[in-house]
């Protein structure tokens with residue numbers, strides 16, 4: 001374990017006693033981020049678990065019933081327990097964290113949460129270890145339907161290993177859905193290794209373009225951005241050290257799918273949402289620029305069509321057409337155009 005990881009464990013294990021001890025606005029989740037499904041479960045979560053929630057978003061996707069979910073950097077377990085309710089007794093949730101004190105809080109409430117949810121048996125497991133090496137925790141290849149993570153991957157000293165592991169453990173068609181802190185440039189060494197800045201999720205924030213490169217390198221060829229929120233640091237001492245950069249919290253969705261292309265291609269496919277996803281009767285947002293209105297057919301690129309036919313979202317969509325006839329690029333310009341490699345600020349890797 002490196003010194004930086006040691007300082008992060010110290011920060012989350014001993015320095016912070018609860019949300020009130022945070023020194024900046026980075027690890028704060030806007031109430032707007034919560035879906036109706038999540039809002040309905042939160043009153044069932046133990047107070048101490050809620051008090052030690054340090055997430056920056058709410059990366060809980062819909063359609064979780066019966067799913068196997070993995071939460072990377074689960075901390076005191078808030079999102080594990082929310083997911084445990086949403087997957088139901090047929091599903092299961094695994095939380096991984098490297099900080100013993102955080103896991104102690106999470107485990108303390110396992111039986112109480114089971115009883116609050118009315119389950120006969122607990123459907124959660126907490127594992128003590130590193131998100132860069134899920135294999136040593138016994139998490140098998142292609143074993144998870146959904147991987148979630150809330151304000152954690154920025155803290156990793158080997159982000160590529162984390163995304164590689166996520167890709168390995170997801171089942172084909174499985175979904176990565178996570179919220180994290182990003183920066184509009186690479187953070188220099190001094191602030192990057194400063195224990196306070198690192199602990200506050202600013203020093204290790206991912207530069208959006210490096211994030212895109214890593215994702216594409218490990219096999220997440222087309223990932224989608226759900227939301228972008230500017231972060232106000234709100235601490236003049238911290239701003240002095242990292243005020244040269246702009247930080248954002250983003251929620252990202254990516255699927256483990258073969259055959260995704262590096263730009264959107266037009267095969268004349270059409271998708272229609274049936275309105276049956278819980279909490280989304282009128283429309284469903286696949287990402288920040290694909291809103292599917294219930295019953296309204298929409299022309300989609302080949303990548304989007306795959307995301308709606310070869311994943312669990314197929315239950316809510318009908319997609320017409322296949323890739324047998326190609327009609328050119330899907331309005332994204334030719335390879336090499338700025339739009340093709342649009343930065344996350346432009347929305348996502350999808351045009």
Ligand SMILES: C[S@@+](CC[C@H](N)C(=O)[O-])C[C@H]1O[C@@H](n2cnc3c(N)ncnc32)[C@H](O)[C@@H]1O
Nearest residue numbers: 053054055073074075097098099130131150155
């Ligand atoms: C900002 S907190 C978020 C915790 C939780 N996701 C939540 O929303 O409350 C970051 C958590 O990630 C854990 N963490 C950071 N780096 C890790 C790593 N490389 N492996 C496992 N856990 C890690 C820390 O121990 C800490 O509990």
